[in-house]
Amino acid sequence: MHLISAIANDVENQLSESQPDLHDPAVFGDLVRAHHRELIVYARALTRESNTANDIVQEAFIVAFDKMDTFDVTRDFPTWMRGIVRNKWREWVRKNKRYQYSDTNIAEMDADIAAWQAESAAGNRTVFDALSSCLERLPENLRETVNEFYYNDQNGEEVAEALGVSPAAIRKRLQRARELLKACVDRKISDQSLQES
Amino acid sequence: MNQESNIPTKKPDVMDALLSEHARLGSGEDTALVEAILLRTVNQPLELPQPIAKASFGWQDWAKMAAAVTLFFGMTALVLHQIKGGERAETTFQLTVTYATADNQLAEPDTMPEENPAPSNRIGIVRDVTGVVAATDLKPIAPIMQVAEFTLVETTSPAELNGTFTPSIDVFEAATAGRVESFAVSANHSKRTDSALEYDGKVEVNHPEFHIQAERLVVQASSSSTASYASTGAFQAFGAIIERTLENGQVETAKADELVYKPNDQSLELTGAKMELTAGSKTLHFDNENEKLILRPNGFQVVRK
Structure with missing residues (x-):
C-alpha cells in the first residue's frame, strides 16, 4: 500500500515537474x-487582419490566465492556447x-503552427529566423516582389508599377514566393527536429 | 464542418500571415502586446483601498457645491449668449514664419526665392533667442560627415559656436537613404569641443516628430570620431523628457536618464535606472537597468542591453 502511494506521488511529482505552473507569474x-x-500568425491567418489578430491573442492569454485552474496538464500549453485563439476567432466570425474556413484547412494550418511553436519552445530558432x-x-x-509587397507595405498595383510588370504577374510571383518559402521553412523546421532526435 | 450557412468559405494562407508578421516586427517579440497581456494578467495593478466616506456634509462642502453651481450657470449663460448672437468663440494664433539663409541670417519670407520651394522633408524648426518659430530650408555649410548609417550636417555657422556663449540655437540635418530631416537644438549654454557640441541649461530639441527637454545634450559633430558616432546616434540627451504624437494621434511622453536618437531608423533609445512611458492615463515604469526602451514611430520595444 505504501509502495503504491509512493509510486503515485512520484508520478504526480514528475508530472508537475514537466508541466508549467501557470500560477507562477x-x-x-x-x-x-x-x-x-x-x-499572432495563427490569428492573423484566420482573421486576415493585423489589429484583430493582436486583440484575439491578447484576449486569449487573458482567458488562459483566468481559466488556468481548468487547464488539463495532460495537454500541452501551445495546443490549449491555439484552441482558445480558435474559439475567439469563431466568436469574431459570428x-x-x-x-469561414473548412475544418480541414484549419487543421492543416494548426499543424504548421504547432510545429513552429514546438521548435520555438524547445529553444531552437524560431520560424521567423x-x-x-x-x-x-x-x-x-x-525576393524584390516580396520586399516591395510585404516589407515596403505596397499594394499589388503599386508593386506592379514599381517593377514594371502587370498586377497579374505580381500575384503569381507572390504566390510562387509563398510556396517556395513555405517549403523552405518546413524543411528548416523539420531538419531541426531531426537533429534534436 | 463549422461553416455558417451564409458565410463564404476561403482558404487560409499561413505564409501570407507569417510574412506580414515578419515584416511588422522581424524576429523579435511584440513588447507592447506582451506588456499589455502581463498588465492584464500577472502584473495587474493592486486596487487601492477606497477612502472612507465622510460622515457629515460640512460647510466647506456646501461652499464647494455653491461654487460649482455658480460656475455651471455662469458657463451656461456664456454659451447661450454666444449662440444667441450667432457667433462662435474663436481664438486666432499667428505664426510668424521667417527663413534662415545659408549665412544664417534671418530673412523675411518674401526675400526667399519662390522658384525653388523647400521639399517638405527638409523643413526643420528652429527657435531663436526671442522665441520666434522659423521654418528653414538651410543649405549645408559645414562639411558632411559620412558615417556608416547616416550623415549629420551642422547647418549653423561653426564660427559662431567657438567658445561658450548664451543662448544657442543650432540646426542640424540628418540624412539617411532617401530622407533628410532637420532638428534644432537650443540651450542656455553651449560649448564646442574637438569631438562634439555640448549643451546644458534648459536644453530643447525641436524635431518634426518629437520635442525633447533635457538637462544636457551632446551632438557628436566631429569627423574624427565616426567610429563612436554610429553607436551614439545623432545626439545623446541626459535627464531627458520626450514628448511625441503617435500615428493614432495619442500623445506619449517618456522620461529617462539617457536618450540616444538614431535617424537611420528613427529610433529613440532610452536607458537608465528609472524610465517611464506615459500614454493617456497609463504609465509604464521600467526599473531594470539591463533593459533599453526603444521608441519607434509606430510604438515601443523593450530590449535587453
Whole structure:
C-alpha cells in the first residue's frame, strides 16, 4: 500500500515537474513571450487582419490566465492556447460574418503552427529566423516582389508599377514566393527536429 | 464542418500571415502586446483601498457645491449668449514664419526665392533667442560627415559656436537613404569641443516628430570620431523628457536618464535606472537597468542591453 502511494506521488511529482505552473507569474510571462508571435500568425491567418489578430491573442492569454485552474496538464500549453485563439476567432466570425474556413484547412494550418511553436519552445530558432534565412535564398525577382509587397507595405498595383510588370504577374510571383518559402521553412523546421532526435 | 450557412468559405494562407508578421516586427517579440497581456494578467495593478466616506456634509462642502453651481450657470449663460448672437468663440494664433539663409541670417519670407520651394522633408524648426518659430530650408555649410548609417550636417555657422556663449540655437540635418530631416537644438549654454557640441541649461530639441527637454545634450559633430558616432546616434540627451504624437494621434511622453536618437531608423533609445512611458492615463515604469526602451514611430520595444 505504501509502495503504491509512493509510486503515485512520484508520478504526480514528475508530472508537475514537466508541466508549467501557470500560477507562477514568471512562468506565465515566459509562456506569453515564447508563444505570442506564432499565435499572432495563427490569428492573423484566420482573421486576415493585423489589429484583430493582436486583440484575439491578447484576449486569449487573458482567458488562459483566468481559466488556468481548468487547464488539463495532460495537454500541452501551445495546443490549449491555439484552441482558445480558435474559439475567439469563431466568436469574431459570428459577429462579423466575413468568411469561414473548412475544418480541414484549419487543421492543416494548426499543424504548421504547432510545429513552429514546438521548435520555438524547445529553444531552437524560431520560424521567423527560418523565414529570414529562406528569404535570402529566394530568386531575385521573387525576393524584390516580396520586399516591395510585404516589407515596403505596397499594394499589388503599386508593386506592379514599381517593377514594371502587370498586377497579374505580381500575384503569381507572390504566390510562387509563398510556396517556395513555405517549403523552405518546413524543411528548416523539420531538419531541426531531426537533429534534436 | 463549422461553416455558417451564409458565410463564404476561403482558404487560409499561413505564409501570407507569417510574412506580414515578419515584416511588422522581424524576429523579435511584440513588447507592447506582451506588456499589455502581463498588465492584464500577472502584473495587474493592486486596487487601492477606497477612502472612507465622510460622515457629515460640512460647510466647506456646501461652499464647494455653491461654487460649482455658480460656475455651471455662469458657463451656461456664456454659451447661450454666444449662440444667441450667432457667433462662435474663436481664438486666432499667428505664426510668424521667417527663413534662415545659408549665412544664417534671418530673412523675411518674401526675400526667399519662390522658384525653388523647400521639399517638405527638409523643413526643420528652429527657435531663436526671442522665441520666434522659423521654418528653414538651410543649405549645408559645414562639411558632411559620412558615417556608416547616416550623415549629420551642422547647418549653423561653426564660427559662431567657438567658445561658450548664451543662448544657442543650432540646426542640424540628418540624412539617411532617401530622407533628410532637420532638428534644432537650443540651450542656455553651449560649448564646442574637438569631438562634439555640448549643451546644458534648459536644453530643447525641436524635431518634426518629437520635442525633447533635457538637462544636457551632446551632438557628436566631429569627423574624427565616426567610429563612436554610429553607436551614439545623432545626439545623446541626459535627464531627458520626450514628448511625441503617435500615428493614432495619442500623445506619449517618456522620461529617462539617457536618450540616444538614431535617424537611420528613427529610433529613440532610452536607458537608465528609472524610465517611464506615459500614454493617456497609463504609465509604464521600467526599473531594470539591463533593459533599453526603444521608441519607434509606430510604438515601443523593450530590449535587453
